[in-house]
Amino acid sequence: MPCVSPDGTPTGSGMRVLAALKGGKVSPEGVAATSGLALYRVRSGIRDLVAAGYAAEQGGQYELTQKGISVL
Amino acid sequence: MEEQMVQVVSMPRLGEKAPDFEAPTTHGVLKLSDFKGSWVIMFSHPADFTPVCTTEFMAFAQIQPELKKRGAELLGLSVDSVTSHIAWVRNIEEKTGVKITFPVIADLNKEVSTKFGMVHPGQSKTETVRCVFVIDPNQVIRLILYYPLTTGRNMDEILRVVDALQTSDANKVATPANWRPGDMVIVPPPQTQETAEERLKQGYECVDWYFCKRKL
Numbered sequence: 001m002p003c004v005s006p007d008g009t010p011t012g013s014g015m016r017v018l019a020a021l022k023g024g025k026v027s028p029e030g031v032a033a034t035s036g037l038a039l040y041r042v043r044s045g046i047r048d049l050v051a052a053g054y055a056a057e058q059g060g061q062y063e064l065t066q067k068g069i070s071v072l
Numbered sequence: 073m074e075e076q077m078v079q080v081v082s083m084p085r086l087g088e089k090a091p092d093f094e095a096p097t098t099h100g101v102l103k104l105s106d107f108k109g110s111w112v113i114m115f116s117h118p119a120d121f122t123p124v125c126t127t128e129f130m131a132f133a134q135i136q137p138e139l140k141k142r143g144a145e146l147l148g149l150s151v152d153s154v155t156s157h158i159a160w161v162r163n164i165e166e167k168t169g170v171k172i173t174f175p176v177i178a179d180l181n182k183e184v185s186t187k188f189g190m191v192h193p194g195q196s197k198t199e200t201v202r203c204v205f206v207i208d209p210n211q212v213i214r215l216i217l218y219y220p221l222t223t224g225r226n227m228d229e230i231l232r233v234v235d236a237l238q239t240s241d242a243n244k245v246a247t248p249a250n251w252r253p254g255d256m257v258i259v260p261p262p263q264t265q266e267t268a269e270e271r272l273k274q275g276y277e278c279v280d281w282y283f284c285k286r287k288l
Contacts, residue, residue, distance in 0.1 A: 002100030029109075040145060040175075041099060043106040 003045030004052045010071060013037060017045050018054060018068050025061035083189030086216065090114075090207045091187045098157045099175035102147075104211065111144035111238075112207040113230060116190045116200035120152045120160035124224045128202070129161070130170045135227045142234050143209070146174035150200055151185060154178040195221055206233060208241075243288055256285040 003014030010018060020026060020034035028046060032039040046062055049055040054068035064072070084090060090112075094103045104112070115132070117125040132146055139146060150157075161172040179185050179200075190200040202219035214237050219225050236247040245257040261282040262268040268281045276284035 038145060039109060040102065040106040044100055044102050048100065 002041060003048045004054075008052060010049065010052075010054060013041065013045055014049055014054070015071070017042060017049060018064060018072055021055060021062055021064045021068065022072065025058070025063045027061055031062065082187070084187070084205075084213050084216075086213055088213055090205065090211050090213050092211075093184045093187060095177045095179060095184050096154050097147075097175040097177045098154060098161065102175060102177075104207075107145055107147070107207070108211055109209050111139075111142065111209060111234065112147055112205075113139060113144055113234070114147045114149065114188075114205040114207060115225075116149045116185060116188075116203045118196065118199035118201065118221050119150055120156045121163070124222070125150075126160075126164060128224050129164055129172055130168060131225075131227045132174070133170050133172050135231055136174060138231055139234065142231075142238060144234055148174060148176035149179050149184060149190070150176070151179050151182055151191075151198065153180055192218075204230060206230075206237065208237070239288070245286070245288075248285070256287055259284045259286055 003011055003017055005011050016035040016037060017031055020031040026034070028039060028042045031037070031046065032042045035042065037045070046055060049068070050057055050062070053065055054071065055062050056065050090104060092104045094101060117128060119125065129148070132148070136146055157176045157178055161176070165171050177184055182191060185191050185200045188203065188205060190203045191197070192201045195201050199221070201221060202223070202225055204215075204217040204225065205213055206215035208214050215233050217225070217229075232252065235253050236251055239253070239257065240246060243257065245259060248255070248258055251257070256277065259276055262271050271281050271284060272278055274284075276286045278284040
């Protein structure tokens with residue numbers, strides 16, 4: 001997974017995505033603009049982060065969960 | 073009477089939506105739909121650690137900045153494992169200094185290559201031929217190139233066709249043979265007798281009413 005390591009912790013890219021979510025609900029396009037990551041990487045990485053419990057999705061926008069906040 | 077089994081392989085065609093997929097890559101699991109909003113140059117190569125493919129990977133990496141300027145992402149594919157891809161791109165960097173930063177699909181079960189008609193048994197029953205699919209931001213297939221195993225692709229042509237497609241889309245024009253950015257473009261031929269009569273008075277450079285060019 002590009003944003004979550006096999007041990008379940010966020011990778012460097014994962015941390016960049018999580019940092020981009022600090023400001024509240026953000027679209028993948030917003031995360032790409034803030035993080036400098038390509039949009040396709042944000043979309044795939046954010047799926048991993050949601051699956052691992054670091055972020056949550058609502059209506060196409062993403063935000064940090066408590067678990068996500070705890071690793072920043 | 074002897075029965076003969078014929079395997080019919082579906083091949084996507086120009087103007088059709090590119091079939092979506094989810095596949096393991098060197099950048100993790102990606103879906104084609106993750107690239108929505110960008111142009112995608114999706115290409116296959118026969119096998120990792122082979123000489124022609126290595127020259128092509130280096131060449132794709134070299135045009136990647138130009139593709140990025142055009143809003144296009146690269147996506148490679150072959151019937152090899154992620155581990156093999158990782159080892160190969162690391163080897164390319166170690167031996168040549170060229171860093172491969174685009175994702176490469178590990179299509180070991182040939183799921184993606186079958187969807188895109190990338191295996192041509194007349195060339196090889198196990199390897200993908202050298203395909204290039206140019207997919208637009210709406211995920212529609214706009215251009216397909218096939219090269220045989222023996223012939224490396226021409227990166228200038230890949231950049232040229234992206235420029236041509238984007239120019240056609242932006243200006244509602246066509247591009248002539250060997251067109252390059254800055255060259256004159258072709259005005260779509262008139263579709264009625266009235267517009268055909270008007271065409272020659274519109275200030276275009278015309279060979280005849282159906283064949284007019286203009287500058288952009």
